[in-house]
Amino acid sequence: MREKSAICIAGGGSTFTPGIVLMLVENQDRFPISKITLYDNNAERQDKLAEACAIMLKEKAPEIEFNWTTDPETAFTGIDFVMAHIRVGLYAMREMDEKIPLKYGVVGQETCGPGGMAYGMRSIGPVIEILDYMEKYSPNAWMLNYSNPAAIVAEATRRLRPGHRIINICDMPVGLETNMCSIIKDETGRELTRKDMEIRYYGLNHFGWWTQVQDKEGNDLMPILKKHISEMGYANNSPEFQHRDPSWVETYTKAKDVYALDPETIPNTYLKYYLYPDFVVEHSDPNYTRANEVMDGREKTVFGQAKAIVENGTSKGNEFAAGVHASFIVDLACALKFNTHERMLLIVPNEGAIENFDPTAMVEIPCLVGSNGPEPLKIGEIPTFQRGLMTEQVCVEKLVVEAWIEHSYQKMWQAITLSKTVPSGKVAKQILDDLIEANKDFWPELK
Ligand SMILES: NC(=O)c1ccc[n+]([C@@H]2O[C@H](COP(=O)([O-])OP(=O)(O)OC[C@H]3O[C@@H](n4cnc5c(N)ncnc54)[C@H](O)[C@@H]3O)[C@@H](O)[C@H]2O)c1
Ligand SMILES: O=P(O)(O)OC[C@H]1O[C@H](O[C@H]2[C@H](O)[C@@H](O)[C@@H](O)O[C@@H]2CO)[C@H](O)[C@@H](O)[C@@H]1O
Ligand SMILES: [Mn+2]
DSSP: OHHHEEEEEEEESSHHHHHHHHHHHTTTTTTTEEEEEEEEEEEHHHHHHHHHHHHHHHOOOOOOTEEEEEOHHHTTTTEEEEEEEOOHHHHHHHHHHHHHHHHHTSSOOOHHHHHHHHHHHHHHHHHHHHHHHHHHTTTOOEEOOSSSSHHHHHHHHHHSSTOOOOEEEEEEHHHHHHHHHHEEEHOOEEEEEEEEGGEEEEETTTEEEEEEEEEEEEEBOOHHHHHHHHTTTOOOOHHHHSSSOOOHHHEEEEEEEEHHHOOTTTEGGGHHHHHHHHHHHHHHHHOOOOOHHHHTTTHHHHHHHHHOOOOOOOHTEEOOOOOHHHHHHHHHHHHHTTTTTTEEEEEEOOOOTTSSOOOTTTTEEEEEEETTTEEEOOOOOOOOHHHHHHHHHHHHHHHHHHHHHHOOHHHHHHHHSSTOOOHHHHHHHHHHHHHHHTTTTSSSSOO
């Protein structure tokens, strides 16, 4: 009989909460749960999802104790894992992050460019606050953190809470690996899951490259993937792809041009924001950005399902969806708890894994995960193109964290100016001044 875990989901009102709760329920055999507690600082938002999850849990797994709260002591006492996905400032501030840079002809994106830096300045304090609650109430618990921008949050926690039990993660590589399986099916008819593949990948969060994709027998799948991606990016015939929002379809398709810059590797889609920022801006609507698409799409769908479950008193007929995003975080918790040594892509200190790159950088690389945490695999030396791009970007991320720690206007201006998405110090200053005004309830005061 496997020992049960107690879970706190921080950001209980997140659109991703119901999927994670469902995934936890569906994985009881390999990762049994005693208790799930939702924690959020927005009671009204959290209540709506929590009431629906309570009904679903009563039907599917009544043995799991379920609570929700806005009280940190209640949330973080007696737990083994915090699965965190907070969005500081909600979608209203995401909209600002996207629309302010676009006003100046610069990429407006949740985690890339000035928007991502603005979001980072909002996320650092509250993520650290949760780590401190954990230290106080459950010092042995692990935080598995999805809260974005993961790269900046990871650098901030490395600097400010070294040695704490936090692992920063991203669903994008596993999402893209699932797409690779659909591509292989389209191209060869062969059915694989992402767990049937052995991959090599390196980079920063939302900024990386695959150098190897093989099946378990060691057959190289890169040639099939490269041919497909060179013609149509990650576009494929799977129902998941066909149902994607238009902005994601464009991102997946644009990978064709990102790939063309380095046909030796297969790229993460978000490199388009750095390598083709002019294209991105031309294809953005400054009055209707991804935040609007999400509010009109995922947020309405998830909260609509929750409302229907509560009104009907049952989750039957209104099933929440749990995909790769939820399975990845449950896999990670399972690996830590039961010492599985599963190989996973995580955001960890470089410390020599990439030989010719800053040892203090937070990099996204394959790790073996056991009870003592992640053990990064050795990557070796990386080529000049990638090293150049990553060096610039990691310095941007470090400057944002330094700006937050030192309350430094100068460092934040340097960070925005250094980003590959920004044309000049003049434009950077205009964007920064607007971001400061929009974020006055969230950022430290910059001097
Ligand atoms: N790392 C990844 O690959 C990945 C993938 C998907 C989503 N995400 C991130 O997950 C988060 C949630 O995304 P979403 O679209 O569901 O957002 P959402 O706005 O629906 O949910 C976020 C929740 O966090 C809560 N929150 C904000 N500040 C808080 C604080 N200080 N303490 C406790 N709760 C707080 C909000 O009230 C809200 O209920 C975002 O940060 C998003 O970027 C990351
Ligand atoms: O615009 P959003 O809120 O839909 O997504 C932003 C997030 O994008 C990535 O997550 C994707 C993932 O790549 C995809 O495969 C699928 O699972 O959907 C996810 C969320 O939509 C990215 O990794 C996150 O960090 C972003 O928050
Ligand atoms: Mn991500």
